[in-house]
Amino acid sequence: MLKRMKYARIGKYGEIPPDHVVIRKDPLELVNNKPATLTCDSSSSNPEARLSWWREGIPVPGVMNVTRAGLHGGKVSSIVLPLNITPELNGIVYTCQAINEALQRSVHDAITLEVLC
Numbered sequence: 001m002l003k004r005m006k007y008a009r010i011g012k013y014g015e016i017p018p019d020h021v022v023i024r025k026d027p028l029e030l031v032n033n034k035p036a037t038l039t040c041d042s043s044s045s046n047p048e049a050r051l052s053w054w055r056e057g058i059p060v061p062g063v064m065n066v067t068r069a070g071l072h073g074g075k076v077s078s079i080v081l082p083l084n085i086t087p088e089l090n091g092i093v094y095t096c097q098a099i100n101e102a103l104q105r106s107v108h109d110a111i112t113l114e115v116l117c
Contacts, residue, residue, distance in 0.1 A: 016074050017105040018045040018098040030085045030115050038081040038111065040096030044070025049098040051079040056093055090115040 024039045042049040048067045053060040063079055070076040077098065083089065095110040 015100075015102055016044065016046045017100045018049040018077075018107055019043040020107055021051070021096050021098045021109045023094070023096050023109050023111045025111065030083075030089070030113055032085055032087055032115055032117050034085050036083045036085050038083065038094055038096075040079050040081075040098075040109070042077045042098040042107075044074035044076050045098075045100050046074040047100065047102050048075035049077045049100050051077050052097050052099070053079065053081050054095040054097065057095075060094075085115055087115055087117065089113045 021040050021042050024041075026037050026039070027034075030036050038053070040051055040053070042051060048065075051065050053063050060081065063081055065077050065079050067075045067077050079096065081094070090113060092113050093110050094113065095108050097106055097108040099106040
């Protein structure tokens with residue numbers, strides 16, 4: 001059986017763009033007046049991707065990126081957004097964007113919050 005392999009397009013000097021980002025929420029169910037976090041992780045890239053959060057299309061300031069070793073000599077970037085859950089957040093869309101400026105490539109993922117009362 002032949003398996004399809006997925007290859008990243010590699011730029012000059014071993015540069016690898018991020019292929020995707022994944023958003024996780026903790027806890028899985030968002031409850032009014034409880035704290036929560038959204039975490040976004042990029043796939044491995046070289047140089048490291050710069051991540052940012054957007055709320056309804058507006059950048060969210062003051063959130064720090066962290067990196068760790070990734071596949072093929074690249075780096076995985078992560079960004080965590082703490083939230084205080086309120087009913088007003090129900091239906092709000094948060095987007096995580098990963099940019100690799102050296103390769104002029106970006107990828108993103110979005111999540112729509114559902115707040116339980």
